[in-house]
Amino acid sequence: MALTDGGSPAGAPGTSAGGRVRGVVYADLLGEVVVGDRVLLNCNALAKDLGTGGLALVVAVLGRLPDVAPTEVGHLVKARYTPLQAVVLGADEQDSPHHAVLEEADNIDGMPVVAADLHSSLPAILAGLRASNPGARAVYVMTDGGALPAAFSRTAAQLREHGWLEAVVTTGQSYGGDFEAVTVHTGLLTARLVADADVAIVTQGPGNLGTGTRWGFSGVAAGEALNAAAVVGGHGIATLRVSGADPRARHRGISHHSLTAYGRVLARFADLPVPDLRGQPGVPDELAEMVTVQAAELVGDAPQLRRHEVDPAGLMEALRDCPVRLSTMGRGLEDDPAAFLAAAAAGRHAAAVLDRIDLRG
Known part of the structure; x- marks a missing residue:
């Protein structure tokens, strides 16, 4: 790009x-x-x-043809039937050197899979993960709810440069990652069995489509990603979308996107990390209380969710040390700290899950 x-x-x-x-x-x-x-x-x-x-x-x-040779191997077509459709080599297709590994693969060994609504959660999740386990190998599994080209994400590219991400796996119609996959299921299998991930983070690329309706937003895919994670033997972790600064009431406290994706779309068991935001810099007491109450109501209505309290101590410092710019809906860390603390809490919980399993055995 x-x-x-x-x-x-x-x-x-x-x-x-x-x-x-x-x-x-x-x-x-x-x-x-x-x-x-x-x-x-x-x-x-x-x-x-x-x-x-x-x-x-x-x-x-205009006036000349692209000086790009067609791919010699690979037959996955992404951004299909658009003028700029891309033909790529999928990790899971027959011509791939990884096909034999993935052909009958069906299990990712309990690997933590962190799902989030927004692309802006990606660096914050990694900050929380690395604060507790700096050596964890993290792979980003990109869905096609936002930007389709992985190259559009400066955040992912910079996280790769700084060694915070081992690889990017592009799934569905998204393309351009280190590895290509047809579905989130094979994307997760690729992350674990090919990219040797300890933790996978699943979210859409930059951009988010919403209509202000209960179901009309691209973030419903966060619940679907956790369903996929459970199907292939992963340990699902649901990242709360939280805001204390969004002017839209439906996104204040815990966003209605999280309430729908995890309360209605999610059909398998998953963990719900909830940070105690009381006393955190820039987080009003009433917002901290709102998140606590909303989380309790969400778990009460959704028996598939397992609530886990997360101590946010040190997470603000970890977020401030993030090597990439933190921004969600145009707001930075100091503008909306609760948004990034909630995402970092999911990363910290993933580190705790990783401590209890042996992916290297």
Whole structure:
């Protein structure tokens, strides 16, 4: 992926005074774009002034064909039947060197699988995990509820650079990870049996689709991911989406996304780490109490959830030491500390689960 500048009608959202916009070109699909090239831009997200993905996207370089050779092996088609569909080699397909390992694979040996609604939870979960177990091998399993190209996530790339992530596995229609998989199920098996993960973190790529309705949001996949984890022998951990700063009432305290994904979609047993937010910097007492009450109500209505209290001591320090920028819905750690503490608590609980099992035996 590369950023480029392109022309756009003056006055369009995201347009500079000179009528120029920032755009994204996926060089692995289109080849390199150089100064002077005329390009076809998709400006739909730019016109909507989206907070995530509000950029122009290069669809084609006009006047020449992409200088990208088709893949010689692999037949998984992702972003299927769109003009920029990608053909990739899946870890689980017949031409893969990992096919023999995955062909009859059915168990990930109780590996902790942490599911979250938002991509922004990923670094915070890792901060909590590493605060208790800095040597744990973590793999990100990316679903297709948000951005499809893994390259769009600067967060994942930077976490890889800093050694916080061992690998990225892209599943469903998402593509571009270190390993490709057809489903979340094979993505988890790939994380454990191919990438040698101790912990898998499952969430969508950057971007989140929501409609303000009970069921119309991409984060329902968090509950589905935990169902998949249970099916293949994982230890599911549900990350609470919490906010003390979101202007929308349905997301204050524990978000309705978590209440639906874990209270209604989740059909298998999973752990629900709940941090004690009382006395944490920047967290009002009334918010801490709200989270405690909402968590009790959620567990009371959902017998598949096993509540675990998590001591947040030291998690703010761990979050402040995170090597990547923490941001959720445009708010940073100091703006909405409860959001990141809840995610870090899930990571800390994953470390505790890991301590009780022997994945290296």
